[in-house]
Amino acid sequence: MASAPSITYGHQLDCAINAVRLASKLCQRVQLMLKASEKTDKSDDSPVTIADYGAQALVAWSLQKEMPNLPFSMVAEEDSDDLRKSEEGKGLAAKITALVNETISAEANAGPNSLSQDDVLALIDSGNSQGGSEGFHWVLDPIDGTRGFVGMRQYAVCLGLLHHGKVVVGVLGCPNLPQKRIEDADGVAESASKAGTDGVGVIFAAERNQGAFAGPLSGNGRPGEQLQLGDSQDFSQVRFMESYESKHSDHDFTAMLAAKLGVTQSPLRLDSQAKYGALARGDAAINLRFPHKSYREKIWDHVAGALIVEEAGGKISDASGAPLDFGKGRWLDLDRGIVSATPTVYKALLQAIKEVEVQPR
Ligand SMILES: Nc1ncnc2c1ncn2[C@@H]1O[C@H](COP(=O)(O)O)[C@@H](OP(=O)(O)O)[C@H]1O
Numbered sequence: 340m341a342s343a344p345s346i347t348y349g350h351q352l353d354c355a356i357n358a359v360r361l362a363s364k365l366c367q368r369v370q371l372m373l374k375a376s377e378k379t380d381k382s383d384d385s386p387v388t389i390a391d392y393g394a395q396a397l398v399a400w401s402l403q404k405e406m407p408n409l410p411f412s413m414v415a416e417e418d419s420d421d422l423r424k425s426e427e428g429k430g431l432a433a434k435i436t437a438l439v440n441e442t443i444s445a446e447a448n449a450g451p452n453s454l455s456q457d458d459v460l461a462l463i464d465s466g467n468s469q470g471g472s473e474g475f476h477w478v479l480d481p482i483d484g485t486r487g488f489v490g491m492r493q494y495a496v497c498l499g500l501l502h503h504g505k506v507v508v509g510v511l512g513c514p515n516l517p518q519k520r521i522e523d524a525d526g527v528a529e530s531a532s533k534a535g536t537d538g539v540g541v542i543f544a545a546e547r548n549q550g551a552f553a554g555p556l557s558g559n560g561r562p563g564e565q566l567q568l569g570d571s572q573d574f575s576q577v578r579f580m581e582s583y584e585s586k587h588s589d590h591d592f593t594a595m596l597a598a599k600l601g602v603t604q605s606p607l608r609l610d611s612q613a614k615y616g617a618l619a620r621g622d623a624a625i626n627l628r629f630p631h632k633s634y635r636e637k638i639w640d641h642v643a644g645a646l647i648v649e650e651a652g653g654k655i656s657d658a659s660g661a662p663l664d665f666g667k668g669r670w671l672d673l674d675r676g677i678v679s680a681t682p683t684v685y686k687a688l689l690q691a692i693k694e695v696e697v698q699p700r
């Protein structure tokens with residue numbers, strides 16, 4: 340008896356790559372303006388807000404344009420409520436609309452002013468799906484690492500596709516990440532300052548059972564370098580990654596865990612899911628995320644990166660080893676934190692977590 344053909348998601352992968360590239364262009368435009376501006380007021384979050392909403396609108400526009408006949412469901416971080424309420428919000432909405440139209444006309448061969456303000460607000464709100472374990476749902480974080488965006492560090496446009504609760508496509512656009520493997524924290528900081536130049540800007544893309552790939556963000560089509568993780572067991576050579584922001588992950592706890600494992604190198608601290616891409620291409624062997632107790636993780640912060648790690652041969656789970664269940668809606672239920680690593684290191688990591696957790700924190 341012939342076996343049923345396995346489903347592939349190649350078309351959705353191509354559409355996701357195009358959408359992420361387009362939204363990344365918008366983010367880069369805003370970051371270049373931010374860099375060039377005289378204003379040094381770091382407390383002014385409006386540039387990142389504009390880029391965040393604009394990127395969400397563009398991803399929704401691009402996906403629906405390329406797949407007009409498929410039902411569209413998207414779980415995304417932003418909604419337009421704040422852009423409709425106040426005069427300030429409406430002013431931002433006008434700026435977002437202008438930016439979206441400029442990006443479309445510069446990058447996607449469409450006429451200027453092709454979208455009205457109402458169109459853009461509706462596109463933003465098309466990300467209001469609750470997701471779930473049935474059918475197809477796109478999952479988007481338009482700018483993951485908003486603090487990194489403002490601080491001219493790392494950020495990522497993160498788009499995944501769920502089918503019956505499983506991630507089947509994952510794409511990360513990382514405009515400030517060096518295309519060469521990261522040697523040290525200084526190197527990665529320097530690359531962020533050279534965004535938009537040769538050698539900076541990476542796209543990661545994966546389709547379930549078809550591998551994970553990386554390539555220049557500025558290119559066209561699918562990225563070409565297949566990622567296959569090595570599996571060193573020599574912990575003196577192993578480096579771990581974690582959030583740049585200590586509010587997002589407990590740096591004291593991860594330091595304790597690293598010491599337990601015999602890791603001697605200092606951690607690489609990066610914003611956003613760029614960490615998952617960096618893990619998949621071998622820049623570090625471990626990515627640790629232990630949020631403080633009351634925090635509930637959102638699926639858009641992990642969906643795309645999780646598939647890229649797995650398709651490169653890595654492991655990802657919560658701190659007890661349970662798989663991440665992305666089919667339960669907009670949030671993740673977790674035991675303590677999220678760990679990802681190369682396979683052998685991952686086993687040792689879960690064991691070390693068991694051992695350190697019995698001691699008082
Ligand atoms: N107190 C907290 N603990 C853990 N994660 C948090 C947090 N506050 C915000 N976050 C999440 O951490 C993400 C950034 O992760 P990282 O530290 O790896 O860069 C944020 O994504 P956004 O920047 O999209 O809001 C946000 O969803």
Ligand SMILES: [Mg+2]
Binds near residue numbers: 480482483484640
């Ligand atoms: Mg995020």
